[in-house]
Amino acid sequence: MDPKLMKIVNKATDLHGHLGPFLVIGVRIGLIGIRELGLEKNEKLHVTVMLKNSVPFSCVIDGIQVTTKCTIGNKKIRLKRASGIAAKFEIPEGRQVTVEVSPTTFERLKNELLRESVSSDEVKRLAQTVASLPEEELFIIRRT
Secondary structure, rough: OOHHHHHHHHHHHHHHHOOOOOHHHHHHHHHHHHHHHOOOOOOOEEEEEEEEOOOOOHHHHHHHHHHOOOOOOOOOOEEEEEOEEEEEEEEEOEEEEEEEOOOHHHHHHHHHHOOOOOOOOHHHHHHHHHHHHHHHEEEEEEEO
């Protein structure tokens, strides 16, 4: 895992309570959103997270909160129900980017994690896999 990504994932893990693939997805989505909008300071950023608001999918939210500083508490993050996982990053100047988890990868992760008796070691292994997947394999990025 990239050392910079590992440092942020460790911070997210401290907040979230454990390491998992959807937490890592959230971290990576947040980093992409900030990068694509060219933000260093993100006090004007707002994020809409689109997903099924249940564990393990909702773990994505904590990864996004850690990377963007947009939180439920500061009202800079909103949740919207969806069948997949995506996040739309917006700034007042009208620029925005949407980062979506590839439907193929999403289905593969669901099938791996939602079966009975998944060990914590398997969950950590999946998190490591998600951290190392090429961005273009894991995400679809739409700029507007």
